[in-house]
Amino acid sequence: MTLKMYGFFRSGTSHRTRIVLNLKNIEYAFEGISLAKNEHKTADFKMKNPQGFVPVLEVDLAHGSETLLQSPAMIEWLEEQYPEPALLPKDALGREKVRALAAMIGCDMHPINNKRILEYLRNSANFDESAIEQWCQHWIEEGFQALEQILSADTERGDYCYANQVSIADAYLIPQVDSAKRFKVDMHQYPNIQKIYTTCMALPAFQKAAPQNQPDAI
Ligand SMILES: N[C@@H](CCC(=O)N[C@@H](CS)C(=O)NCC(=O)O)C(=O)O
Incomplete structure (x- = not known):
């Protein structure tokens, strides 16, 4: 199977997908779609993703090529x-918890x-x-306050978002921290998030x- 990502270096959603690809040691080809130059809005790119979002993942499967979105x-x-x-x-409960942390970032913070x-x-x-x-x-701080509260209340947690092993939740968190830094959020308010960031990095x-x-990268 061959994979190709269309993405942008600073895009948080491309970044979280890259983290997962790398954690799983998956090789992939890459083509940059510059959001700075509005390349995601071209008719050509919208043929791949009518929403005009990166990332897009193209996969060659036995029956032919598939375009994966979202x-x-x-x-x-x-x-x-x-x-x-x-x-x-x-375990199902653990999966719910990890997906909930990921959704706090992916559904309620990043899109705004x-x-x-x-x-x-x-x-x-x-x-x-x-x-x-x-x-x-405002929106990053509101989201991180809730996340920090959940992380600090989890007494069984190690240095990652959940339990003592890297998960999908960490792949969502790290790009969101980078975004927070770009918007000059004071990260000292969130010691648990900062510790996870250091561990992952x-x-x-x-x-x-x-x-x-x-x-x-530019
Ligand atoms: N829900 C989509 C969102 C993708 C998304 O928001 N991509 C951003 C970059 S991080 C984008 O392409 N934005 C273009 C725009 O807002 O014009 C996903 O997770 O793939």
């Missing part, structure tokens, strides 16, 4: 196709600060750059997936 679905597909190392716990939302605020709601930064800080899979280490 990073949460891609990550679950990767987990099913490449079960080792497992990035979800073996997406490029198209910020463009709308700039162009149609008269937000200046300081108001944009406040908007992003010591792993080669996370280092290799970091935005600054991508071929399209």
Whole structure:
């Protein structure tokens, strides 16, 4: 099976998918789609993904090529196709907990600060750059406060988001921390999140997936 990702170095959803690919040691080809140059809005790219979002994963399967959309679905597909190392716990309750942490970031935090939302605020709601930064800080801080509370209440947790092993939740968290730093969120408010970030960033899979280490980094 061959895989090709269309992504952008700074995109959090591309980043979380890269982390999962790397943790599972999956080789993949890459083509940069620059959000800075609006390449995701071209007719060509919208043939691949009518939503105009990165990442897109193209997969060559026995019956032909398939285009996979939506990073949460891609990550679950990767987990099913490449079960080792497992990035979800073996028990149903554990899987619910990991998916819940991932959804807090993937459903309730990341989408509100997406490029198209910020463009709308700039162009149609008269937000200046300081108001944009406040908007992003507000939603990230609200999400991280809840996440920090959950992480600190979990007495069985080690240095990752759940239990003592890396999971899908960590793949969601690390790009969201990078985004928080870009929007100048004071991360000292979240010691558990910071500790997880340090633990994950010591792993080669996370280092290799970091935005600054991508071929399209600017
Ligand atoms: N739910 C989608 C969201 C993908 C997404 O938001 N991608 C961003 C980059 S992180 C994007 O392409 N944004 C383009 C835009 O907002 O115009 C997923 O998880 O794949």
